[in-house]
Amino acid sequence: MMKYLFIIICPIGKTTMSLLRNIKSKIQGNTKFVRKTSLIIVSCALVPFCANSFDTALASLSKSEQNITAQLHLADTGIPWGMVWLPNGDLLITLRDGKLKRLKKGKALAETISGLPEIAVGRQGGLLDIVVHPDYANNGWIYFSYAKPDHQGNKSTAIMRAKIEGKALTEQEDIYVAQAYGRKGNHFGSRLAFDNEGYLYFSIGDRGQRDKNPQDITRDAGKVYRIHDDGRIPADNPFVDNDEAKKAIYSYGHRNPQGMVKHPITGDIWTHEHGPRGGDEINLIGKGKNYGWPVISYGINYSGTEITELTQKKGMEQPLWYWDPSIAPSGMAYVTSEKYPHWQGNLLIGSLKFGQIVMVTLAGNEVVKAEVIKDELTRVRNIKQGPDGYIYVAVDGQGVYKLITDKPL
Numbered sequence: 081m082m083k084y085l086f087i088i089i090c091p092i093g094k095t096t097m098s099l100l101r102n103i104k105s106k107i108q109g110n111t112k113f114v115r116k117t118s119l120i121i122v123s124c125a126l127v128p129f130c131a132n133s134f135d136t137a138l139a140s141l142s143k144s145e146q147n148i149t150a151q152l153h154l155a156d157t158g159i160p161w162g163m164v165w166l167p168n169g170d171l172l173i174t175l176r177d178g179k180l181k182r183l184k185k186g187k188a189l190a191e192t193i194s195g196l197p198e199i200a201v202g203r204q205g206g207l208l209d210i211v212v213h214p215d216y217a218n219n220g221w222i223y224f225s226y227a228k229p230d231h232q233g234n235k236s237t238a239i240m241r242a243k244i245e246g247k248a249l250t251e252q253e254d255i256y257v258a259q260a261y262g263r264k265g266n267h268f269g270s271r272l273a274f275d276n277e278g279y280l281y282f283s284i285g286d287r288g289q290r291d292k293n294p295q296d297i298t299r300d301a302g303k304v305y306r307i308h309d310d311g312r313i314p315a316d317n318p319f320v321d322n323d324e325a326k327k328a329i330y331s332y333g334h335r336n337p338q339g340m341v342k343h344p345i346t347g348d349i350w351t352h353e354h355g356p357r358g359g360d361e362i363n364l365i366g367k368g369k370n371y372g373w374p375v376i377s378y379g380i381n382y383s384g385t386e387i388t389e390l391t392q393k394k395g396m397e398q399p400l401w402y403w404d405p406s407i408a409p410s411g412m413a414y415v416t417s418e419k420y421p422h423w424q425g426n427l428l429i430g431s432l433k434f435g436q437i438v439m440v441t442l443a444g445n446e447v448v449k450a451e452v453i454k455d456e457l458t459r460v461r462n463i464k465q466g467p468d469g470y471i472y473v474a475v476d477g478q479g480v481y482k483l484i485t486d487k488p489l
């Protein structure tokens with residue numbers, strides 16, 4: 081009960097958003113993951129002070145509780161990682177074990193695309209995310225990330241563009257290969273997204289070298305990158321004037337981002353990343369900014385030992401949200417679809433750890449709350465809104481599901 085006592089002395093003059101931040105920071109001592117019950121208690125207690133905003137919060141809470149059915153769209157026993165649709169409605173799916181599949185619109189079985197590059201499959205590495213060029217209809221470029229081997233037992237994250245002709249991958253070009261080769265099989269990242277100007281962003285995790293890579297802009301890994309569609313470095317990237325820097329870096333201080341989306345209204349790039357225990361984060365990516373890992377963090381080592389005493393530091397960005405306990409976030413979609421009117425403007429994020437879909441309610445660039453809208457899935461690897469307006473969810477060992485709600489759409 082102690083954690084709710086602050087509500088009584090909460091000053092009336094504060095804005096709704098600072099109230100919500102207050103609630104968030106008070107609750108996060110136990111869990112930053114706002115549970116429905118605690119939200120209801122907090123909401124009721126605050127009604128005399130700010131009835132309108134919390135009426136809204138309660139309304140969206142109840143609306144989000146409508147029954148959601150996950151209908152199997154494509155069965156696959158592998159680990160589906162990336163999903164993207166072509167303009168003709170065909171779905172491309174990457175599988176971590178190094179396969180690229182194409183599900184033609186209206187078909188039940190996917191065909192396998194042949195001729196992929198050599199991929200280092202193992203642990204967290206393999207064939208990872210996939211996107212298509214914004215002008216795919218005219219140029220046919222697809223982009224994907226993968227773990228690239230060096231034939232000496234090391235691997236690193238690489239970004240390739242290529243085309244599909246028939247059932248084969250052609251015109252393959254590595255447009256970025258991180259110089260972060262190592263034997264470790266973890267923290268490759270990686271998600272990709274184009275922004276409105278046609279720049280390609282991608283994330284690479286710290287490759288298990290947290291004290292070497294994330295804070296050092298002369299090294300790859302632990303970064304979000306920004307390049308032209310052919311791999312050239314944009315002239316206005318933040319570190320182009322630093323002779324020592326990796327000039328494709330756009331932001332740094334990241335641990336292992338496996339969620340990235342372009343906000344459809346602002347055009348900004350949003351990411352989430354796997355933190356240490358109790359420190360998964362949502363971040364709004366800014367040019368040249370430092371997101372703190374491992375100098376600042378809300379998490380601790382998975383062994384229970386401390387990583388850092390600091391949760392904030394001048395010159396380092398605060399996350400917009402963090403989860404304690406960690407959910408192991410993977411995949412992210414921003415909902416615009418009229419098929420889910422009460423979810424519009426919110427983010428959907430997969431939880432590997434709990435097999436859940438988490439809806440993150442936004443108010444502008446603020447995160448208001450996070451709640452589970454679907455659970456009892458296996459590890460949720462990716463979430464995308466399809467061109468037909470439905471939400472598609474890729475889960476380990478089962479394939480791709482389509483989310484159907486029980487209310488009129």
Ligand SMILES: [Ca+2]
Pocket residue numbers: 333361371372373376377397398399
């Ligand atoms: Ca951070």
